[in-house]
Amino acid sequence: MLQPQHQCIELTDVQLVGDLLLPPGAKDLVVFVHGSGSSRLSPRNQHVARYLSDRGLATLLFDLLTEREQRIDQVTCELRFDIPMLTRRLVGVLDWIAAKPELRHLPVGLFGASTGAAAAILAAVERPRSVHAIVSRGGRTDLAGEALEKVQAPTLQIVGARDLPVLGLNRKVSRALGCEQRLEVIPGATHLFEEPGTLQEAARLAGDWFESHLREPIQLGA
Template sequence: MSRYQTRFQTREHAGAELASALRAYRATGALVLAIPRGGVPIGRVVADALGADFDLVMARRIDAGVALDDTGKTWRTNGAQSDCSAGSLRGSHFDQLCRQRAVYTPVRRPADPGGRVVIVVDDGLVSGATMHAALASLRKRRPARLVCALPIAARAGLDQVRALADEIICLDTPDRIENLAHFYHEFQLVSDDRVRRLIGMALTQSQGRVMGAATSVPSLSKATQIPYRTTHLRAMLESAPNAVGVALMVHAGGAQRRAARSQYLVRKLRAKGFATMLVDLQPDSRVDEARDFDVDDMVARVDKALDFLRTGTPFASLPISLLSAGTAAAAALRSAANHASQLGAVACLAGRIDLAGSATLQRIETPTLLMCASSDRDSVRMHQLAFGQMYCPRKLMVVPASGCGFDDRRALEDVATLTIDWFKGHLAERSLPCLSYRG
């Protein structure tokens, strides 16, 4: 058993607790600056909770007790001794820092901290070198108040930055930290794509405040479990502020490639303004084959996910679209037939829609998009047959694909575009009944 006690579930959990400790700065016009990459998810949550502006402060550790700021200046914590390699590496580290800034915010200038309350956030502090460089650089730009905010920090490292901040907010200060990951249940590497998305959310929210728009749906990134009989369904909820709708994507276990495909599609949906909830209906299954009674059980799981979406998330007021793949598509269609008033649109990708049954296909009222790969002739014939049995507004798209089907990146991009257009086209109200088919 680990000798460390997990302090936070995720960075977002840490951000929520940190925002509570910073509530005195709510609605003060503060500027939250996060140190990338680990500090960005935390800073995003803090900025949203405080109604603050959000941006990055660039700093990079290059040696023990030594770090660079975004001007290329080297900062040393008290008593730090750098070996000769630090000087030779400085240029390459500064180049990487500049490239990061260009990747994260390529078309706008950094926020000006001058005369403002500035809150600097990271996901933790060990030696203090990176935070020291960030605070020292910001201090030269004359903020009205400079606050250092951290979920967790080693006491010795925190002592290295106390003189640079007007206030330090830290939730936990163990004597020693060997690895920050020991204090988080989930501590995955934050990708550049995720940093860009979170910064993009900040820009959209800032524009909304200028226009006087209220945030009706907060930003969210949360792993959760949906109770179902004697087990739980794992779900991941993510949203930018003021989402236009919510897409529930369900899949049923199977190979890792299926999970990767699902992750790609929900990322594309979020980039177009949708909140997403990704649910694996059969997390313990390694195959994507089911008998009729398995589909009945999956229908109950889809219904449970829909109920949770309405009662256990901030998305109750948003129109819901349902995206499914494989065997889960049969369950999604049966659920759609039973809950026509709850769904705005349905999309099925390479679905086993034959398992839904003719009676179900004829009862569906929700606008439905069917997609299959041109390389799978059996699937094309099955989809054409199902399409002819449906009476709802519907579209069948045979997507050009190579022999590996929807593992083809171009085909998957086409699927994402078709799905987004279909969902957006049915956000406000259902269109008039129509037939559309393209082979």
């Protein structure tokens, strides 16, 4: 089994840690942007990362918060909703990838979950030449606000049919997005996709989306 490579990601103001799965001959890279109280050790994101790796896509799981910040957030829950900070860090990671010789040639897709999906949207707007595709799983894409109409990367929202609050928000986002987009609703799934087969279906949809869009030239608007 392919083993993850531990990464120390040096940004201007903080050092983050990540795990890189780099299959031989990988032509694309999917960066995971976790949300609400999660981390790179999330079994759900690790499951999806392994699935994408088996399809030949490189994946990067990283922690948006330091260990100290994670301890604070477990008590206050405030940092997971600090979308501007999460976005700044994600943009920093995108710049780190662009400077890393073994990664900079790979088209990048973002896989955002919960509040991390909003950071993915905002980072794609800030770095339109770096992000080729976006997938949101149970994501609070609505928290990206007015930036939604500026997104140019093809965007797929995946949401559970029983996750009614997020489903309603994702439907509004679907109408607000000006880019190529799709909303996929998985029957029987709740917010965490814990029901049998639902997470695997989300992973399959994500894999299909990334494989369809990551190698397309980025079409920037005027």
